[in-house]
Amino acid sequence: MNNQTLHAARSIHPTSALRWLMLAMALSLPVLGQAKVQMLDRIVAVVNDGAIMASELDERINVIALQFQDKGQQLPPPAIMREQVLDRMITERVQLQLAERAGIKVDDASLNQAMSGIARQNGMTLEDFAAAMREDGYDWNQFREQIREDMIISRLQQRSVASRIRITDREVDRFLGSEMGKQMFEEDFRLGHILIRVPGGASPEDVQAAQSKAQDVENRLAGGEDFQQVAVSVSDGPKALEGGDLGWRPAAQWPSLFSEAALSLQKGEISAPIRSGAGFHILKMIDRRGGAEKVVTQYQVRHVLIKTDALTNSEQAHAQAQRLHDQIASGQSEFAPVAAEHSDDPGSARNGGELGWVNRGEMVPEFEDMMLNTPTGELSPVFETQYGWHFLRVDDIRDTDMSDEFRRMQATQALQKRRFEEELETWIQEKRGESYVDIRL
Known part of the structure; x- marks a missing residue:
């Protein structure tokens, strides 16, 4: 998971299972004339x-x-494909280098948990998934490492961007009372996106050139050219190679620049170029649908947290968390007294590690991923978040009607997501601008 968390609670964002299956296939292709x-x-x-x-x-x-090929889409010209893919790889490499310097890692237990989630999406256990891939000659280790890198980038982004975002109660109240807040529970958008980038410190001439290019793109689209093909060939956006498809999202969770423009768009319509600090954006309303779910799934979770501090480094915290985990797993100790005595989360420790009923979106992505992928009544592996080393247990799962409290949580999550994406794009450009990049294509 470029983009993307660990805003208030979740996902790793391994992309779709199909992507990983296709990735595994590609990594396994024989190379003719290898020497x-x-x-x-x-x-x-x-x-x-x-x-x-x-x-x-x-x-x-x-x-x-x-x-x-799987989507039946036409490939862009080879030169454009190479430039687009290399640009994405450079951005990934910059972030992986930053993560390495920051000591951000994904251990095998966390990786295996993510892999298990991918396997479940394909209706298999992790062992069956791995065996099936190996039987077909796929390189399982390379597949695992690609997912590990995505998880590392996600953790870096969350540590560098999301952890600085704070949403106040007043902001939530103002948002829920706004037109956008009211529509949040009424409609979802699926947007297409083309970005004509304007680099930081660009001259007026550079800005004018980018604006002219964006206007030309709008004219091409108005003339009937396919949005996906144009996005692949000209967009500087993060989803260019996916035809600019940003997927489904509640209206209020889009960056405000997008949501304000998209509110008036009907299915199939395309916006005029929209200016931001990153450049000029063109949006397409791929589809829109009404109605947020009235019933949500909640998870009754308890956990133990071991933090790092001046006296406890990451390795020591990890070892202590693993020792406590093993005591509970072996039956030597019960969860509640271990949490009460040893957990560094004072709010839950006094309740035996109990966090109460947790909604999706309330926890940082690594925590939520473990919560979603740990069978009820079983201990998760020890895993790391920005707060330290944890393990958890899901005691129960229930569906409940949407309440005012849930609406506030959804509003908070929407504001966090919006601000995160706005800040993330700026942060990525800053870090890339600070890096030495020499393209020798």
Whole structure:
């Protein structure tokens, strides 16, 4: 999970199961004339003190090509494809380097939990999923490492961006009373997106050139050109290679710049270019639907948290959490007294680690992912979030009618998501601008 959390509570965002299956397929493709390819391998980009090799770029292009093939979409011209894919890889590499310097890692237990979730999406256990891939000749280790990198990037983004976002009760009240807040529970949007980027410190001439390009794109779309194909060929947005499809989201969870423009768009309509600090955006209303769910699923969760501090480093905290986990798993100790005595979350520790009924979106992504993927009554593996090392147990699951409290939580989550995405795009551009990038394509 580029984008994307750990705002108030969840997901890792491993993308769709299909993506990972196609990725696994691409990673397993045989390379003809392998010895010759190795001899001719060369650097296509230098990113700070690292490099991206031509073989890595070709491998990623194979993955994207398979995704296009599966969707029945036409591939963009090879030169544009290489530029788009390399640009994405550079952005990923910058973030992975930042994560390494910050000591952000994903241990095997957390990775296995994510892999189990992907396997379940395909109706298999993790062991069956791995065995099926190996039987077909797929490289399981490379598949795992790609997912690990996505999780690392997600943690970096959450630590660097989401942890700084604070939403006040007054903001929530004002939002719920606004027209957008009222529509939040009435309608979802699925938007297409094209970005014509304007780099930081651009001259007036550069801005004018970008605006002219955006206007030309709008004219092409108005003339009947396919939005997805145009997005693939010209967009600088994070979903360019997916045809600019940003997926479904409640109206209020879009960045305010998008939601305000999208409110008046009907299905199939395209907006005029919209200016932001990142450049010029063009939106397409792919679809819209009404009605938020009236019933939500809640999870009764308890956990133990071991924090790091001046006297306890990450390895020591991890070891202590694992020791306590094993005591409970083996039956030597009960969860509640262990949490009461050892957990560093004072609010839940006094209640034996009990967090009460938790909704989706209330916890940071690593925690929520564990919560969603841990069978009821079983202990999760030990895992790390921005707060320290945890393990948890889901005691019960229930469906409940949407309440005022839930509406406030949804509003808070929407505001956090909106602000996170606005800040994330700026942060990524800043970090990339601070990096040494030498493209040798």
